[in-house]
Amino acid sequence: MLSPVYFGSARQARLEAKESLPAKLDLILDRLHLRDRVKDETVAIKMHTGNNLGYSTVHPVFVRKVVQAVKDGGGKPYVTDVNWDARGAEERGYSSETLGCPVFPTAGPDEKYFYAHARPFKNIQEWKIAGLIQDATFMINFAHVKGHPTCGFGAAFKNLALGCMVGETRGAMHDTMHFDRYWFAERCPDADTRQRIATSCPHAAIVEDRHQSGEMHLHFEQCNQCERCLQVAPPGSLKIDPVNFYAFQEACAISVEQVFSTFAPGKITHLSLATHMTPVCDCFGFTSMPILPDAGVFGSDDIVVIDRAVLDVTGRSRLIEENLPTSLEVHTREGHPFRWLHGPYKDPYLVTEYGAQLGLGSCEYELIDVLPVEQIEHAPIGYIPAR
Ligand code: SF4
Numbered sequence: 001m002l003s004p005v006y007f008g009s010a011r012q013a014r015l016e017a018k019e020s021l022p023a024k025l026d027l028i029l030d031r032l033h034l035r036d037r038v039k040d041e042t043v044a045i046k047m048h049t050g051n052n053l054g055y056s057t058v059h060p061v062f063v064r065k066v067v068q069a070v071k072d073g074g075g076k077p078y079v080t081d082v083n084w085d086a087r088g089a090e091e092r093g094y095s096s097e098t099l100g101c102p103v104f105p106t107a108g109p110d111e112k113y114f115y116a117h118a119r120p121f122k123n124i125q126e127w128k129i130a131g132l133i134q135d136a137t138f139m140i141n142f143a144h145v146k147g148h149p150t151c152g153f154g155a156a157f158k159n160l161a162l163g164c165m166v167g168e169t170r171g172a173m174h175d176t177m178h179f180d181r182y183w184f185a186e187r188c189p190d191a192d193t194r195q196r197i198a199t200s201c202p203h204a205a206i207v208e209d210r211h212q213s214g215e216m217h218l219h220f221e222q223c224n225q226c227e228r229c230l231q232v233a234p235p236g237s238l239k240i241d242p243v244n245f246y247a248f249q250e251a252c253a254i255s256v257e258q259v260f261s262t263f264a265p266g267k268i269t270h271l272s273l274a275t276h277m278t279p280v281c282d283c284f285g286f287t288s289m290p291i292l293p294d295a296g297v298f299g300s301d302d303i304v305v306i307d308r309a310v311l312d313v314t315g316r317s318r319l320i321e322e323n324l325p326t327s328l329e330v331h332t333r334e335g336h337p338f339r340w341l342h343g344p345y346k347d348p349y350l351v352t353e354y355g356a357q358l359g360l361g362s363c364e365y366e367l368i369d370v371l372p373v374e375q376i377e378h379a380p381i382g383y384i385p386a387r
Contacts, residue, residue, distance in 0.1 A: 001362070002362075002364050002365055002366040003300060003301075003302040003304075003305045003361065003362045003364065003365045003366070004031075004300060004365065004366050004368055005298055005299070005300040005302070005305050005306055005309040005365045005366070005367050005368065006027075006028040006031045006032065006298065006299045006300065006368050006370050007028075007296055007297070007298050007299075007309065007313070007367050007368065007369050007370065008021060008024025008025065008027060008028060008296050008297045008298075008369070008370050008371060009024070009295075009296045009369065009371075009372075009373050010274075010275060010293075010294035010295055010296040010297075011296075011373045012373065013373050013374040013375070013376055014374075014376075019371065019373075021062070021273075021275070021296065021297050022061050022062055022065055023371075024296070024297055024370055024371055025062055025065050025066075025271070025297050025299075026065055026069075027370040027371060028271070028297060028298075028299035028370055029065070029066065029069045029299070031299070031368070031370060032269055032299050032300075032301065034066075034069050034070070034073065034140075034269065035069050035070075035072050035073035036073060037073065037138070037266070037269075038069075038070050038073040038074065038075030038138055039073055039074035039075065040074060040075070040076075041075045041076070041136075041137045041138035041267070042075075042076050042135065042136050042137045042138065043070045043075040043076060043077045043078070043136060043137075043138045043139070043140060044078060044080050044132060044133055044136035044138070044139045044140070045063065045066060045067065045070075045077055045078065045079045045080065045101075045139075045140045045142055046080055046081070046106075046133065046139060046140070046141050046142065046159060046160060046163055046164065047063065047079060047080075047081060047142040047143070047144075047159070048081060048085060048143070048144060048159060048163060048282050048283075049079075049081045049085050049086060049088075049089035049092060049094045049103070050085065050089075050092050050282045050285075050287075051084070051085050051088070051282065051283055051284070051285040052088070052285030052286060053285060053286045053287070054092060054282050054284070054285060054286055054287050055092065055287045056144070056146070056275075056276035056278055056282065056287040056290075057092070057144050057282050058142055058143075058144050058273050059093075060093050060094060060098040060099055062142075062273060062297075063079060063094070063099050063142065064098065064099055064100050066140060066142060066271070067079070067099055067100040067101045068100060070101075070140070071100070071101075075138065077100075077101040078101050078102050078103070078104050078132070079094065079099055079101060079102070079103045079104070080103070080104045080105070080106045080130075080132050080133070081103070081105070081106060081163065082105065082106055082107070082111075082130075082162075082163055082167070082170075083105035083106070083107065083108070083109055083110070083111055085283075086103055086104065086105040086106070087105070087109075089103050090103075104132055105132075106130030106131070106132050106133055106163065106164065106166075107128075107130035107131055107132070107166045108131065108132075111130075111166045111167055111168075113130070113131035113132070114128040114129060114130055114131055114134075114166045115128070115129050115131065115134045115262070116128050116129075117129060117258045117261070119254060119257075119258060121176070121250070121251060121254050122176045122179035122180075122247060122251070123172060123175050123176060123178075123179050124169070124172045124173070124176065124251065127165060127169050127254075127255060127258045128165060128166040128168060128169045129164055129165060129166075129258060129259060129262060130164055130165065130166060133164040133259060133262070134262045136263075137263075137264075137267060138263075138267045138268070139263060139267065139268045139269075140268075140269055140270075140271065141156055141159055141160055141268060141269070141270040141271065141303070142159075142271045142272075142273075143155045143156045143158070143159035143270070143271070143272045143273070144159075144272075144273050144275075144282060145272050145273065145274040145275075145277055145295070145310055145314065146276075146277050146278045146279075146280070146281055146282060147277065147278060147279040147280055147281070147291065147338045147341060147342065148280060148281045148338075148342070148346075148348075149221040149222065149280050149281070149342060150174065150177075150220060150221050150248050150346070151248050151249050151252065151342075151346055151348065151350070151351060152336070152338045152339055152341075152342045152346035152347060152348035152350075153311070153336075153338040153348035154281045154282075155272045155274075155306075155307050155310050156270045156272055156303050156306050156307050156310075157252050157253065157256055157303060157307055157351045157352070157355060158252060158281075158351075160255070160256050160259050160303075161173070161251070161252035161253070161255035161256050161259075161351075162252070162255070164255070164259045165255060169255075173248065173251040173252070173255065174220075174248065176247040176248055176250075176251045177220045177244045177245065177247050177248050178218075178220075178244070179244075179247060180241070180243045180244055180247070181239075182218060182238065182239040182240070182241055182244055183215060183216045183217075183218070183237070183238055183239075184236060184237050184238070185214045185215055185216075185237075187234050187235070187236045187237035188233065188234050188237035188238075189214070193232070193233075193234065194208055194214075194216060195208075196232050197216065197229050197232050197233050197238065198216075200228045200229050200231070200232040201223075201228060201229050202226075202228070202329075203222045203223065203224065203327075204219070204222060205218060205219045205220075205222035205223040205224075206218050206219070206223070206229050206238075207219070216238065218244075220244065220245060220248070223240070223343065224328075224329065224331060224341075224342060224343035225240055225245075225343035225344055225345050225346075226329075226331050226343070227240055240345075242345045245343075245345035245346060246345070246350060249350040249351040249354055250354045252351050252354070253351055253354035253355040253357075253358055253360065254354075254358070256303065256355060256360060257355075257358045257360060260360060266301070268301070268303075269299070269300070269301050270299065270300055270301070270302075270303050270306045271297065271298065271299045272297070272298045272299075272306055272307075272310050273297050273298075274292075274294065274295035274296055274297070274298065274310055274313070274314055275290075275294040275295070275296075276290045276294065277290055277291060277292045277294075277295075277314065278290060278291065279291050279324065279325065279328060279341055288323075288325060289320075289323035289324075290320065290323060291319055291320050291323050291324060291337070291341070292314050292317045292318075292319065292320065292337060293317050293318075293320070295310070295313050295314050295317065296313070298310055298313075300365070302361040302362060302365070303355060303360055303361050304352050304355045304356050304360055304361025304362060304363065305352075305361055305362060305363070305364070305365035307351065307352050307355075308349070308352050308363070308365060309365055309367055311336055311348055311349055311352075312367075313367075314336070314337070315335075315336040315337065317337070318337075319337035319340060319341070324341070328341060331343075332344050335347060335349075336348050336349070
């Protein structure tokens with residue numbers, strides 16, 4: 001059966017508020033029957049409030065609509081984000097006055113409030129889920145869509161996978177990329193050659209390990225898999241291997257699986273706002289120029305298909321190359337534009353495939369436009385002859 005994904009286009013036919021994105025979000029909340037589902041529920045609205053000077057996260061106007069819908073339905077809402085983002089949320093416009101509900105750090109101010117769940121995966125033995133996520137009886141996963149240097153893009157999966165865990169687990173998830181060996185020091189004993197490998201990388205992605213002489217360290221976030229370093233490295237000394245890159249996306253899917261295990265069926269819904277999509281994530285603490293045209297707002301109870309629908313819709317757009325930071329380069333033009341930017345092993349669809357394998361959602365969906373953009377036909381110029 002096809003999973004429904006509700007969609008409101010960023011485009012309008014008429015310059016009227018009822019055709020704008022916040023109004024379309026309201027229509028999506030109706031189609032998801034949100035008000036009918038939250039009576040007496042403790043509702044965590046998980047979002048990323050950004051960091052430092054960021055201003056492209058989900059605008060409070062949208063969040064307030066969701067908060068109001070929860071209140072209308074008799075639920076008890078709170079917005080929640082990891083402590084170091086929640087701490088400065090007010091400076092970016094997220095406060096109880098603007099949103100209509102409190103903003104809490106997911107695991108308390110010092111990230112000491114969590115529940116540990118055993119589930120071995122590479123270097124991870126247990127997943128520490130933030131207390132205010134697990135204590136909620138209903139969750140609204142409200143994500144902002146953007147690129148991401150570790151996995152190509154961030155949206156519904158990413159918002160829960162990293163944002164519902166404490167810092168220790170978030171760090172361990174990034175470390176999964178280093179679990180499988182990629183540097184074989186015995187094949188490159190020469191320090192000058194190691195230096196040449198490091199300087200071959202225009203993105204400073206591979207460096208000598210600060211703690212272990214003779215070891216090289218790959219900064220996966222900066223690596224776009226251009227393979228210049230492989231042309232310098234002695235045979236067999238270095239691998240730029242999908243297994244390392246894919247590990248993070250699989251970890252994200254497993255993390256979401258753990259979060260889902262703490263909610264009863266039907267008690268999580270997902271919203272994604274695909275506007276002002278920057279090349280990297282909102283953790284960076286600033287907002288750079290958008291690299292894709294605004295797409296719209298999406299809603300679904302199925303996390304796999306909402307991310308797939310977002311990728312399918314945004315993937316039909318052109319990459320706004322003139323808006324790219326000059327330090328980034330496009331060296332492949334296959335697949336989604338986020339993949340062009342972050343490299344072939346950071347295919348943004350991967351996390352949805354791992355999620356589908358874990359049974360977190362389906363692969364097929366029906367995109368339902370809640371207010372299709374009317375194509376207005378203009379009378380031909382000259383229809384009434386000018387004098
Ligand atoms: S593949 Fe390219 S970006 Fe990655 S470490 Fe090697 S040279 Fe740097």
